[in-house]
Amino acid sequence: MYPNQLLLETLEAKNVEYEQMLPALNEIDLLVSGGYKLKNAIRHFIPRRPGEEVELYETRIKKHTYLNILSTNINEQVSKLANSPMTIEGLELNPKFWSAFREDTDLSGRSEKNLITLIFRELLKFKKIFVHVDKPKSEVAPINKAQEESLGLRPYIVSYSPLQVINWSESKGKLNWLKIRQISEDNSNPIAAPRKVCTWTIIDGTYIAKYSAFVELDGKGNITKINSEMTNADTTISLQSPPIEHGFGTVPVFKIELPDQLWVADQAASKALEHLRTDCAKYDLLTMAYFQRTFKRIQTPDGDLENSYENQEPLPTGLAHVLELDKFEWSEPHGYMIEHMSKSLQSIETQVRDLVAAGGVSSSNAALSQSGISKQMDFVKQEAMLKSYGEIITDFYQDLLQLVAKAAGIDGSKISVTGLNSFENDTLDSVLMKLDSVSKLNIQALKDNLPPSALKVIYEQMVALLAGNLSASQKEEVNKEIEILLASIKTLDTSIV
Template sequence: MYPNQLPLEFLESKNAEYIEMLPALQEIDLLISGGYKLKNAIRHFLPQRAGEENEVYETRLKKCTYLNILSTNVNEQVSKLANAPMTIEGLDVNPKFWSAFRENTDLAGRSEKNLITLIFRELLKFKKIYIHVDKNKSDVIPTNKLQEEALGLRPYVVSYSPLQVINWSESKGKLNWLKIRQISEDNSNPIAAPRKVCTWTIIDDTYIVKYSAIVELDAHGNITKANSEMTNADTTISLLALPLEHGFGQIPVFKIELPDQLWVADQAASKALEHLRIDCSKYDLLTMSYFQRTFKRSLKPDSDLENSYEDDVPPPTGLQHVIEVDQFQWAEPKGDIIKHMADSLHAIELQVRDLIAAGGVSSSNGAISQSGVSKQLDFAKQESMLRSYGEIIIDFYQDLLQLVAKAAGIDGSKISVTGLNSFENDTLDSVLMKLDSISKLNIDRLKANLPSSALKVIYEQMVALLTGNLSAAQKEEVNKEIELLLTSIKTGDTFIV
């Protein structure tokens, strides 16, 4: 199906939606990343002013400062969701496999919690993310599950940013195929200069195929040379390896996407950019030694009696110019504008926090000591949005685990994922109060009003809230003990924690 070579023009073809969204996604990525990445691209955010001399512009750029308010609030949301309890049922078919997978989802040490964290952060930043279930291949064909496990041939998860997925086709919300473009650096030769490698990966419902070339890029990321040759209409790129049949019977890639109203970075990016520009201007203003307040126009006489002056052009003005007038003096800045800028910066910080629904409004206004009820009300909007995010991620993760089970040859039909819907802001006092309340729960009444499976799920979520983050092995052990506890309790007993 796939030829040994493809035209570069075809491999570099991009989806119209990708072309439209790329500038916004790149800007959001820089605003959230901050640090050296933003510093290297600061000209994009702080353009040269009209009439500003190059030397003055370069000095202004070097004085740039940036408080990363967008990243701070996004990280708070991510941390809040990642610490919410999540319950997974149906992993008792092969607990050893699932324990290993949940501790290491990508064969590089990434835990299940870190995978959920990555997915949520990318969703808040870019609105969508692509998750690929893959499986290592071996020259030795295993004859049974034991040999497959010995060879380490188990499914794992790869994530792709929407900055990397440049083209795709989908119908009814499901992908038909997609193309991923990745730039990496080849440092395999210690006595040669590093080389940039571009790899195009095409995934459909049958094959995974890769094309690759050594490339040179221009400032905009476009390929100018491929395999040491200048690119043109006839440039072709060769296969990296023979097309691989993945054997899933469907495209093994999920696209997770937020609705527009939940894509917070899109709503807050413009305010974060406003904050950056005001902050830089304020610092620039504070480091100026003077303000030029007035000037006297200098006129040059000539021999034309009807037009007594020539070059009747106003002299250059602005903070970078010193104009000699009849009486020269320094004019130091007054504090009014600085205070106005500081107030504007604070207002923008609150606006960004509100747009992202990060909560904590009253605490930012000085109400440090809050009751449990007050704190719950304060974070109501945040928790409402987090539940919406949690529902999307839970639905996806259940589908993901079922596909992983299929790849591993395990029955995944009974796998169900719940949780990510409770986000507490507890103090020690509130935890102790909850423990006291739990110890007084009447099992007889609960059994009379709840199905046994529902009771088990609720109890697991309740314990997860109290214990916090646990490893996959610890969660499995706790769930076994919960099941044993619930089956051994007699009618009329109470929960003792």
């Protein structure tokens, strides 16, 4: 199906949606990453002013500063969801396999919790992420499941950023095929300079095919040379190895995507950029002890009565624009300007936090004096959003685990994933109030008036809300203790007159 060579133009063909979203995704990636990655691309965010001299622009660029408010607030959301308990049922038949998989989902030590965290963070940043269920390639074909396990050929998870998946086709919400473009460095030769390698991976319902070549890139990531030769319309790329038949019978890649209203980085990135530019302008202003406001030309008489004064170039004032008046004046920055910019920065930080957390975090000083109940009300919107995220991720993860089971040759039809819907927003006083209310409950009266199954469900829900985030094992242990407790309560014998 896949030829030994493909035109570079064919491999580099991109989905229209990818091309439209790429500038925004790159910008969001830089704003969330911050640090040296942002510093190397700072000219994209702080452009040169009209008429600004290159030397002055470079000086201003070197003063750049960035408080990574977007990443901080995204991480807060990620931490809240990651600490919410998730329950997985249907893994009892193969506990050894599932225990190994959940402790190491990528064959490199990444735990299940870290996988969920990665998926959620990428969703908040980029709106979507592609997740691939794969199996290690073996030179020896296993003849049974026991031999497969002894060779360590269990399934694992690979994730692809939407920056890497450049083309795809889908119908009814399922992928028909996708193409991944990845740039890596070849450092295999210790006495040679590293070389960049571009790999195109095509995955469809039957095969996985890889094409690769040594490349050189321009500043925008476009390929300019293949194997040290300039590219042209006839440039071809060779197949890395024969296509692999993966055996899933369907594309073993899921695309998980948020609805527009839940994609927080899309809403908050522009405010984070405003914060960056305002902060840089404030720092630039603070580093100028004083600046020149006006100047007066020096008038030098000459011997030509028709032209009394020589034409002179403007003075090198250090600013792009300075007024020419009859006076020469220096001025210090006014305090109210700094105060106004500081207030603007605080306001932007609050707006970004509210956008990411849906108004779920009190940012004012008044929050310190709020009661526990009042603070809980602040988290209502945030909790509603987190529950929406949790529902999307648990539905996806259930499908993912079922595909992992299929890859491992075990039954996954009974696998069910729930949870990610209980979040630790309690304060000490609100917990004490809940405990006081629970202590006043008449469990005997409830048992006399409710069916046993209904009472057990209600009691479990009450304890879960009171206890907050419990692990799956803790939750199972608590439920067993609830059964023992309810069984110990004597039922009212209504037959006695």
